[in-house]
Amino acid sequence: MNTVIALIPRFIEAMGVTLEVSVLAALIGIAAGFALNAMRLAFGHPFKLLYGAFVWLVRGTPYLSQLVIVYFGLPVVGITLSAVQATIVSLAFYSSAYFAELFRAAWASVPRGQLEAAAAFGVSRRDAFRSIELPQALAFAAPLIANQTILVIKESAVASIITVPELTMTASDIVASSYTYIGPYALLIACYWLLTQGVSVIAQAATSRIPFSKKTS
Amino acid sequence: MSDLPILKLHAVGKSYGENRVLKGIDLDVMRGEIVTLIGPSGSGKTTALRCMNFLEAYDEGEVWIKGQLLGYRSTGRTAKDRDSEASIAEVRRPISMVFQQFNLWPHMNALDNVATPLVLAKRTSKREAREKALAALKRVGLDHKADAYPARLSGGQQQRVGIARALAIEPEVILLDEPTSALDPELVEEVLNVIRSLAQEGMTMVMVTHEMSFAAKISDKVVFMEAGRIVEAGPPAQLFGNTRTPRLQQFLKPWLERSLDFVSQGATS
Amino acid sequence: MNGPDLLTRCIGYLPQLLDGALTTFVLSGVAVCCGFFVGVFVYTMSVSDSRLMRGAARVYVSVLRGTPVLAQLLVFYYVPSALGLELPGLAAAVIGLSLNTGAYQSQILGAGFRSIAPGQIEAASTFNLTRRQTLWHIEVPQVVRATLPALVSEMIDIVKASAVVSVISVTDLMRVSQQLSSSTYRPLEVYALAAVFYLAITSLLAGAGHVYAQRAARRP
Numbered sequence: 001m002n003t004v005i006a007l008i009p010r011f012i013e014a015m016g017v018t019l020e021v022s023v024l025a026a027l028i029g030i031a032a033g034f035a036l037n038a039m040r041l042a043f044g045h046p047f048k049l050l051y052g053a054f055v056w057l058v059r060g061t062p063y064l065s066q067l068v069i070v071y072f073g074l075p076v077v078g079i080t081l082s083a084v085q086a087t088i089v090s091l092a093f094y095s096s097a098y099f100a101e102l103f104r105a106a107w108a109s110v111p112r113g114q115l116e117a118a119a120a121f122g123v124s125r126r127d128a129f130r131s132i133e134l135p136q137a138l139a140f141a142a143p144l145i146a147n148q149t150i151l152v153i154k155e156s157a158v159a160s161i162i163t164v165p166e167l168t169m170t171a172s173d174i175v176a177s178s179y180t181y182i183g184p185y186a187l188l189i190a191c192y193w194l195l196t197q198g199v200s201v202i203a204q205a206a207t208s209r210i211p212f213s214k215k216t217s
Numbered sequence: 218m219s220d221l222p223i224l225k226l227h228a229v230g231k232s233y234g235e236n237r238v239l240k241g242i243d244l245d246v247m248r249g250e251i252v253t254l255i256g257p258s259g260s261g262k263t264t265a266l267r268c269m270n271f272l273e274a275y276d277e278g279e280v281w282i283k284g285q286l287l288g289y290r291s292t293g294r295t296a297k298d299r300d301s302e303a304s305i306a307e308v309r310r311p312i313s314m315v316f317q318q319f320n321l322w323p324h325m326n327a328l329d330n331v332a333t334p335l336v337l338a339k340r341t342s343k344r345e346a347r348e349k350a351l352a353a354l355k356r357v358g359l360d361h362k363a364d365a366y367p368a369r370l371s372g373g374q375q376q377r378v379g380i381a382r383a384l385a386i387e388p389e390v391i392l393l394d395e396p397t398s399a400l401d402p403e404l405v406e407e408v409l410n411v412i413r414s415l416a417q418e419g420m421t422m423v424m425v426t427h428e429m430s431f432a433a434k435i436s437d438k439v440v441f442m443e444a445g446r447i448v449e450a451g452p453p454a455q456l457f458g459n460t461r462t463p464r465l466q467q468f469l470k471p472w473l474e475r476s477l478d479f480v481s482q483g484a485t486s
Numbered sequence: 487m488n489g490p491d492l493l494t495r496c497i498g499y500l501p502q503l504l505d506g507a508l509t510t511f512v513l514s515g516v517a518v519c520c521g522f523f524v525g526v527f528v529y530t531m532s533v534s535d536s537r538l539m540r541g542a543a544r545v546y547v548s549v550l551r552g553t554p555v556l557a558q559l560l561v562f563y564y565v566p567s568a569l570g571l572e573l574p575g576l577a578a579a580v581i582g583l584s585l586n587t588g589a590y591q592s593q594i595l596g597a598g599f600r601s602i603a604p605g606q607i608e609a610a611s612t613f614n615l616t617r618r619q620t621l622w623h624i625e626v627p628q629v630v631r632a633t634l635p636a637l638v639s640e641m642i643d644i645v646k647a648s649a650v651v652s653v654i655s656v657t658d659l660m661r662v663s664q665q666l667s668s669s670t671y672r673p674l675e676v677y678a679l680a681a682v683f684y685l686a687i688t689s690l691l692a693g694a695g696h697v698y699a700q701r702a703a704r705r706p
Contacts, residue, residue, distance in 0.1 A: 056685075056689075057685065060684065060685045060688040060689055060692075061646070061681045061684045061685050061688070062645075062646040062647070062648075062649035062650075062660070062684055063646070063649075064649040064650055064652075064660060065649060065660065065677065065680060065681045065684055066681070068663075068664075068667075068673070068677050069673075069674065069677045069678060069681065072667065072673035072674075072677065073673045073674035073677050073678065074674070075673075076672070076673065076674040077674065150552075154552075154553065154554040154555075155554070156554075157554035157555075157556040157557055158554075158556060158650060160556070161650075161653060167557075168554065168556055168557055168560070171557075171560070172560065175564060180568070181564045181565050181567070181568035182565055182568055185557070185560060185561045185564065185565060188557050188560075188561075189549065189553050189557055189558075189561065192552065192553040192554060192557060193548070193549055193552045193553050196552040196553070197548075197552060270612055272608055272611065272612060302616065302617070306614040306616075309614070310614065313612075313613075314609075314612045316605060316608070316609060318603075318605050320603075320605040320606055320608060320609035321606075321609075322606055322609070322610075322624055323606075323628070324627045324628050324631065333613075333615075333623065334613035334614070334615065337615050337616075337619045337623060338613055338614040338615050338616075338619075382613070386613065
């Protein structure tokens with residue numbers, strides 16, 4: 001038990017790396033996903049096809065598959081990234097497809113009738129977007145975004161395979177050097193669980209502040 | 218030929234939390250008897266029926282089936298005093314039930330619906346179960362629909378399959394919980410005909426129903442319940458013709474008026 | 487990169503990648519099937535009369551859904567050896583993936599169980615079917631039919647999650663591509679081709695699920 005407690009500082013540091021990588025990737029993914037959805041709404045059919053292909057490719061293959069292409073494959077065409085850079089880039093890329101679909105659902109959740117009413121009352125398209133569509137869509141999206149961020153955190157464990165010093169890599173390191181298995185891995189599971197529970201709790205508290213949001217279950 | 222009732226309720230009570238739904242029900246059902254429970258909504262008649270096969274766990278009094286106590290090991294009536302699932306199954310083996318909402322299993326065809334209790338609960342061989350099931354379906358006039366799924370059957374047909382399922386296990390008593398209440402009026406007759414033929418063959422039945430004419434015609438005993446108690450019980454002639462219970466008179470008034478209208482218009486009943 | 491050379495090389499990778507793809511597919515299929523029974527079991531725990539059972543089910547689902555699959559697989563691979571039991575990679579992979587998908591399936595199946603009219607259970611009880619008989623003969627067939635599209639979706643997720651079993655020495659599609667990549671020094675084309683294989687598997691499953699959903703919608 002004492003040895004487990006002694007490991008905690010290392011795990012906390014590793015948790016920091018996990019969070020850094022995940023949150024950064026998620027933020028980029030959210031921005032990219034939002035942009036992709038906006039473009040899908042704004043531009044016409046050819047972009048919709050590209051969008052569909054993108055989502056199909058990214059969501060139809062494992063994240064690990066995409067990570068190794070970015071980290072090991074891209075140098076072949078001259079793009080060399082560090083392990084951390086490759087992780088953030090590929091994780092952002094991977095999550096952007098999910099966030100794009102998420103925003104698509106959020107926009108679809110706003111009833112058409114409201115926009116028709118806005119048009120009928122002479123509200124400009126831009127104002128309608130800003131004051132009617134956006135708030136409701138975001139309220140719908142908020143719990144989903146929190147959920148997807150949790151998925152990004154879980155997916156970040158895969159980065160241990162290319163030796164990013166996050167939680168899983170750290171645990172495996174400790175196991176390899178100390179030949180104890182139960183302590184480090186128990187801590188590993190506990191750390192991830194606390195992270196995902198933490199995000200979930202914070203998200204629920206935050207979304208409950210939105211007066212008209214749908215709560216996560 | 219035994220003089221003892223095949224089904225006996227003694228001081229049966231049932232509460233849902235604070236609400237006492239059954240307040241001491243005494244009822245004897247003799248072999249071959251047709252007993253009908255009538256009464257306003259909320260009178261407890263359906264609850265009383267469901268206590269007879271322990272679908273509801275009564276918490277006062279006793280229910281005896283062929284001389285065996287149903288549901289409990291001795292005198293205690295809490296959840297801890299309940300009998301094992303196997304013992305309850307054993308005691309209520311002679312009892313069968315027909316439900317208001319039919320309660321057929323939608324993923325099985327009519328034949329399998331009827332045969333399943335035989336195969337699973339009575340451990341009959343599949344071949345023998347199919348034969349018995351087919352015979353039961355024939356009995357209710359639906360052997361040509363043995364392969365049909367419930368979704369493809371009319372309400373009346375589904376209920377007749379339900380009756381076949383109740384018959385196939387060769388019960389000694391059939392409980393019927395408002396068997397025609399969920400049916401369109403034009404489909405009620407076919408089900409009542411089947412029930413009538415069962416009665417004519419001497420099946421013991423306890424039925425909750427709103428079909429007053431039917432109850433009047435086939436019952437040996439009619440029981441009028443209100444607010445969890447039996448207010449009056451006796452032969453149909455007494456309750457439907459000659460009752461002195463004002464509440465019952467009030468309850469039957471619309472039916473009596475309708476029957477008189479029928480008679481005065483020259484229709485045959 | 488020379489076009490025809492590239493094509494020849496890719497064709498050369500095919501046999502091994504196909505082998506790996508088959509392992510991935512079978513592993514995922516077995517895990518989903520085992521996970522089904524885990525899911526049913528966890529669901530029955532979650533509606534048990536015992537508070538202990540209900541709590542255990544909640545903890546189980548929370549931990550397995552709240553932590554990465556890779557971490558879970560490492561636990562199932564290394565911890566048994568600490569307790570004296572040497573578990574081969576494939577066994578740890580099947581166990582780990584099954585337990586993981588079981589947690590998710592318990593939620594999927596739960597929705598299906600709740601959609602069954604209580605009257606059907608009453609009828610089963612009246613006719614003296616045991617609770618186990620009611621579960622497997624009355625409830626489960628209907629639950630499977632009702633949740634099959636969601637279960638196919640779950641299998642797609644498991645196929646993708648299975649890529650990490652390469653870490654615990656299972657020669658699945660991912661591991662084969664890693665081996666090929668190091669032996670040919672051509673990571674980009676090898677990994678890209680492996681990704682295409684994954685895409686093929688997930689797309690096939692998605693298509694099958696779609697076909698089933700359409701057929702089910704047409705049935706009365």
